[in-house]
Amino acid sequence: xxxxxTGTYFTSYRREWALRRTRAEYxxxxxxxxxLAVLPYSIDFYWLSxxxxxxxxxxxxxxxNILIGYTGQISLGQGGFLAxxxxxxxxxxxxxxxxxxISIACAVVITxxxxxxxxxxxxxxxxxxxxxxxxxxQEIIVFVAxxxxxxxxxxxxLTVDRLHIGGFEITRELFEWQWYWILLGCAALSVxxxxxxxxxxxxxxxxxxxxxxxxxxxxxxxxxxxxVTAFAVSSGxxxxxxxxxxxxxxxxxxxxxxxxxxxxxxxxxxVGGLGSVAGAVYGAIFMSLVPVLLTExxxxxxxxxxxxxxxxxxxxNAVFGLVIIGFxxxxxxxxxxxxxxxxxxxxxxxxxx
Amino acid sequence: xxxxxxxxxxxxxDGAILAxxxxxxxxxxxxxxxxxFAQGELLLIGGxxxxxxxxxxxxxxxLAVVVGAAIAIxxxxxxERLVLRPLIGENPISVIMVTIGLAxxxxxLVQIGFGTxxxxxxxxxxxxxxxxAGAQLPLDRLLVIVIAAVVLGVFTMFFRYSxxxxxxxxxxxxxxxxxxxxxxxxxxxxxxxxxxxxxxxIGGVLLGDITxxxxxxxxxxxxxFPVVILGGLDSVPGTIxxxxxxxxxxxxxxxxxxxxxxxxxxxxxxxxxxxxRPYGLFGETRIERV
Numbered sequence: 001x002x003x004x005x006t007g008t009y010f011t012s013y014r015r016e017w018a019l020r021r022t023r024a025e026y027x028x029x030x031x032x033x034x035x036l037a038v039l040p041y042s043i044d045f046y047w048l049s050x051x052x053x054x055x056x057x058x059x060x061x062x063x064x065n066i067l068i069g070y071t072g073q074i075s076l077g078q079g080g081f082l083a084x085x086x087x088x089x090x091x092x093x094x095x096x097x098x099x100x101x102i103s104i105a106c107a108v109v110i111t112x113x114x115x116x117x118x119x120x121x122x123x124x125x126x127x128x129x130x131x132x133x134x135x136x137x138q139e140i141i142v143f144v145a146x147x148x149x150x151x152x153x154x155x156x157x158l159t160v161d162r163l164h165i166g167g168f169e170i171t172r173e174l175f176e177w178q179w180y181w182i183l184l185g186c187a188a189l190s191v192x193x194x195x196x197x198x199x200x201x202x203x204x205x206x207x208x209x210x211x212x213x214x215x216x217x218x219x220x221x222x223x224x225x226x227x228v229t230a231f232a233v234s235s236g237x238x239x240x241x242x243x244x245x246x247x248x249x250x251x252x253x254x255x256x257x258x259x260x261x262x263x264x265x266x267x268x269x270x271v272g273g274l275g276s277v278a279g280a281v282y283g284a285i286f287m288s289l290v291p292v293l294l295t296e297x298x299x300x301x302x303x304x305x306x307x308x309x310x311x312x313x314x315x316x317n318a319v320f321g322l323v324i325i326g327f328x329x330x331x332x333x334x335x336x337x338x339x340x341x342x343x344x345x346x347x348x349x350x351x352x353x
Numbered sequence: 354x355x356x357x358x359x360x361x362x363x364x365x366x367d368g369a370i371l372a373x374x375x376x377x378x379x380x381x382x383x384x385x386x387x388x389x390f391a392q393g394e395l396l397l398i399g400g401x402x403x404x405x406x407x408x409x410x411x412x413x414x415x416l417a418v419v420v421g422a423a424i425a426i427x428x429x430x431x432x433e434r435l436v437l438r439p440l441i442g443e444n445p446i447s448v449i450m451v452t453i454g455l456a457x458x459x460x461x462l463v464q465i466g467f468g469t470x471x472x473x474x475x476x477x478x479x480x481x482x483x484x485x486a487g488a489q490l491p492l493d494r495l496l497v498i499v500i501a502a503v504v505l506g507v508f509t510m511f512f513r514y515s516x517x518x519x520x521x522x523x524x525x526x527x528x529x530x531x532x533x534x535x536x537x538x539x540x541x542x543x544x545x546x547x548x549x550x551x552x553x554x555i556g557g558v559l560l561g562d563i564t565x566x567x568x569x570x571x572x573x574x575x576x577x578f579p580v581v582i583l584g585g586l587d588s589v590p591g592t593i594x595x596x597x598x599x600x601x602x603x604x605x606x607x608x609x610x611x612x613x614x615x616x617x618x619x620x621x622x623x624x625x626x627x628x629x630r631p632y633g634l635f636g637e638t639r640i641e642r643v
Contacts (some may be wrong), residue, residue: 072444121624124627128382128388128586129631132578133623133627136579136621136623136624263457267454311465311468314461317457317461318458321454321460321461322454322458324451324454324457325436325458328450332440332447
């Protein structure tokens with residue numbers, strides 16, 4: 001825990017539960033809102049497309065953090081759940097011709113149900129065995145997505161029509177810009193929902209299960225219900241991210257939901273900080289930016305040296321591994337903890353502690 | 354009948370290599386409590402180490418194997434010392450994740466060093482077909498089964514009779530008790546990683562011989578998970594049973610039904626086993642206290 005600033009008193013429980021309690025927190029919120037509002041006007045469409053992918057990743061990472069960080073159930077099946085969300089929303093929108101918001105909502109519900117089903121082994125399995133069981137579910141879901149003809153347009157991957165809601169339609173010229181506002185809204189909604197869920201009794205029961213499940217059941221937490229709910233809620237978030245991904249990229253193929261994707265999501269949660277909604281956001285931003293910045297930095301070098309251009313993907317992979325190992329060795333609680341520590345540093349300055 | 358015999362030989366040889374890979378995995382899990390997601394990459398590194406010593410440095414075969422083994426052991430010890438030891442006592446999620454990061458790093462290093470295409474290494478084992486009961490059986494696969502059986506036998510003997518093997522089992526059983534009787538737990542951890550890397554080297558070399566030395570070797574390592582779940586995460590004999598079962602099942606499915614289903618069959622089997630027996634067929638049931 002970071003140090004609390006002095007002079008913060010609460011005179012009612014309502015005040016203490018509030019999401020934001022101090023003036024500094026409101027100030028930071030204001031700065032973030034201003035920053036996000038100015039952002040699309042200050043960068044070009046290439047960078048805006050990266051920001052859009054980050055926003056989708058934020059939704060998925062926040063969902064995964066509910067499962068891993070708050071309930072302590074490891075899952076390596078995130079790519080699979082992303083696929084369930086993407087395919088179900090795409091099919092409902094494209095083949096059943098439902099309006100986009102309804103198809104996305106259905107995708108969330110379907111993914112939550114699938115997640116709860118694959119979470120059932122968690123009732124009997126712990127830690128390591130659970131990791132392997134979810135790995136198996138990942139492989140099975142991707143296999144189904146790869147082999148089922150229904151999930152394709154003939155031999156081509158499933159395509160999704162450009163998003164239109166009622167009379168509103170995304171235009172080609174303002175594609176990234178319009179999507180930015182939609183995705184920003186969805187991401188903000190997800191973060192808010194997660195924050196609210198985690199200060200409710202349901203969220204508290206998740207944390208009790210994480211800290212000691214046997215003790216939790218002794219004080220009256222229904223462990224079975226908490227675990228299945230956590231899997232459902234977390235998969236629901238991931239399904240939301242998957243559905244948005246399907247509509248945003250306009251094609252859905254199994255190749256974007258491999259085990260590698262699951263691992264990147266777990267990495268986001270770990271690098272960001274386990275058990276922190278803000279951490280998941282930092283992690284999603286960081287892990288999405290690392291490969292982009294690396295390419296940006298290496299492409300000029302690659303022009304001069306053949307060796308670099310040949311092994312660019314491998315270098316990216318090596319950096320990915322190094323980042324994970326580095327964080328776990330030097331700051332196992334992630335970016336969120338780094339942020340808390342830097343705040344403490346200025347708060348105590350000029351004293352060490 | 355000849356198809357059946359052929360599939361059986363293929364299944365047994367795949368299974369024998371899987372058992373070698375799983376042995377390293379179980380060794381690390383038993384002694385140090387770490388789930389090693391980088392086991393497939395150790396197999397990959399093993400395959401390429403022999404390529405390096407045998408083809409690039411042009412050492413004679415015996416010397417190439419000895420140098421390769423030394424490199425594998427050194428790698429195992431270095432990984433344990435630099436990456437895993439600082440994380441002793443951290444939560445299992447972090448430990449799993451660090452091995453995943455390690456897997457990405459090792460895989461990338463191999464690709465940076467040797468490229469993504471398969472490399473050419475002359476075969477070590479003879480591959481003439483052998484006639485048996487009207488079937489043409491590949492000799493190299495039969496030899497793989499024999500070699501793997503010998504190696505597994507030597508490892509079993511090592512655990513049962515040698516001083517270090519017994520120390521390793523003591524550490525696996527109870528770390529504090531092992532410390533009190535004067536066993537160095539640190540050395541046991543390093544030993545476990547060194548032996549795991551060594552068994553992965555043998556597995557990787559054999560696998561490279563019957564297929565090819567390419568980055569795809571690592572994907573084979575993912576099958577280690579169904580194997581160890583089947584056999585139990587902490588059972589050495591379980592790896593042999595598990596490895597052979599998975600190897601045979603996968604080959605029968607792909608031979609008689611569909612190669613695609615062969616990839617997924619082991620995982621379906623895995624889920625079914627976990628639903629019935631959550632600690633695998635031979636794994637120890639753990640009793641938890643608050």
